[in-house]
Amino acid sequence: MTNFRFHRPGIVGTGRVAQAFARAFAPHMSAPPLIWGRTADNARSAATQVGATLAATIDQLMTECDVVAIAVSDDALSDVVASIAAARPAIHAPLVFHVSGRSGAAILEPLRAAGATTAAIHPAMTFTGNPQAEAQRMVGASFAITGSTPEATRQAGQIVALLGGVTVEIAEARRSLYHAALCHASNHLVTLIAGAANTLRDAGVEDPSALLAPLVRAALQNSLDHGFAGLSGPLLRGDARTVGDHLATIEADSPALLPAYHAMARATLDELKRAGTLPSDRLTALDSLLAVP
DSSP, X not given: OTTOOBSOEEEEOOSHHHHHHHHHHGGGBSSXXXXXXXXXXXXXXXXXXXXXXXXXXXXXXXXXXXXXXEOOOGGGHHHHHHHHHHTOOOOOOSEEEEOOSSOOSGGGHHXXXXXXXXXXXXXXXXXXXXXXXXXXXXXXXXXXXXXXXXXXXXXXXHHHHHTTOEEEEOOGGGHHHHHHHHXXXXXXXXXXXXXXXHHHHHTTOSOHHHHHHHHHHHHHXXXXXXXXXXXXXXXXXXXXXXXXXXXXXXXXXXXXXXXXXXXXXXXXXXXXXXXXOSOHHHHHHHHHHTOOO
């Protein structure tokens, strides 16, 4: 499967993920990839950035490429697919896939109806604008794949193997749930750390990141290794007075953090209740303290 190669890949899109895929395909192609975007200047800039060739039309890209990746934002995907289908291109690529986390293969139905084999291939990683580094980070990363047919799923797996990734199959009906979980873990983590850092500044700490780094890294590793059993801190101990002091001082001195702190403390307490690990008297005190307004 890893011996799979193609002559020329096509990239629909010009952003960070599009450029990273263009770089990742580079060792496995005979000709530079074609890039097409709805804005010509952006497409030209992206092509220059990654050593690709600008496609004059979507028809050229769909005709000349062996595999086509649609790398646009989640909300733009359906419109882009509709635009491609409306152009009635000659689709010769054995596989057309998109890289959206939220959607499965069904959103590509207009292209499948036009003769394409279609799939969703979502890399479970972040993209920050360094195409070469991100292409390297795809090696060992997990990719969620959803094919429109068993053959599409097989071909999607070939692409993932080509990039050095690990395939995780996600059912069409579970794509949105899968994506919500990833966003909750990664995007909300950024918000959580930013809020903690801002509150540390309010407490007089000059370098919050340096202070937080060892603590947060250890907590993250404990969570990955042990799940909720990796929890520590005052909620686990049932220290209602400590949590009450936190709420009071945050409200007085760093109020921007209060909604997030209260919501996360409430969610943590609810998980402790399900686990049944707190004595009833401590649970009652915390439950009252963290009651939803």
